[in-house]
Amino acid sequence: xxxxxxxxxxxxxxxxxxxxxxxxxxxxxxxxxxxxxxxxxxxxxxxxxxxxxxxxxxxxxxxxxxxxxxxxxxxxxxxxxxxx
Numbered sequence: 001x002x003x004x005x006x007x008x009x010x011x012x013x014x015x016x017x018x019x020x021x022x023x024x025x026x027x028x029x030x031x032x033x034x035x036x037x038x039x040x041x042x043x044x045x046x047x048x049x050x051x052x053x054x055x056x057x058x059x060x061x062x063x064x065x066x067x068x069x070x071x072x073x074x075x076x077x078x079x080x081x082x083x084x
Contacts, residue, residue, distance in 0.1 A: 001043075001044045001046055001052055002041040002042065002043055002044070003024050003041065003042045003044055003052075004039045004040065004041040004042070005024075005025070005026035005028060005039065006026075006028055006029075006030060006031035006037075006039050007026070007028055007029055007030030007031060007033070008026070008030075008054075008056075009055065009056065009057060009060065009072060010023035010024055010025035010026070010072065011023070011024040011052060011053065011054050012024075012051075012052070012053040012055075012075070012076045012079055012080075013044060013050070013051070013052055013053075014050065014051040014052075014053070014076075014079055014080040014083040015047075015050050015083075016047065016048065016049030016050050016083060016084050017049075018080075020080065021076040021077065021079065021080040023072070023076065024042060024044065026039075028040075049083060049084040050083065051079060051080075051082075051083040051084075053075075053076075053079050055075065059075055060072045060074075060075055
């Protein structure tokens with residue numbers, strides 16, 4: 001797979017045999033801010049049981065009854081626990 005981000009949240013890579021999820025981030029500005037901005041692609045080798053997840057801040061900003069946001073790390077942990 002190839003991943004190119006334009007100011008988006010990091011993509012979560014959950015390897016079948018890895019002890020923790022890995023975030024593939026970027027330093028690019030959001031799309032449309034600077035017409036000269038470049039968005040390099042990163043190649044990712046995926047194997048059986050690996051999970052590559054893309055999601056929006058609509059998921060990470062979900063709040064519980066106490067008003068706490070779910071957050072990127074919690075989503076990544078949840079996905080990693082269910083990989084394969």
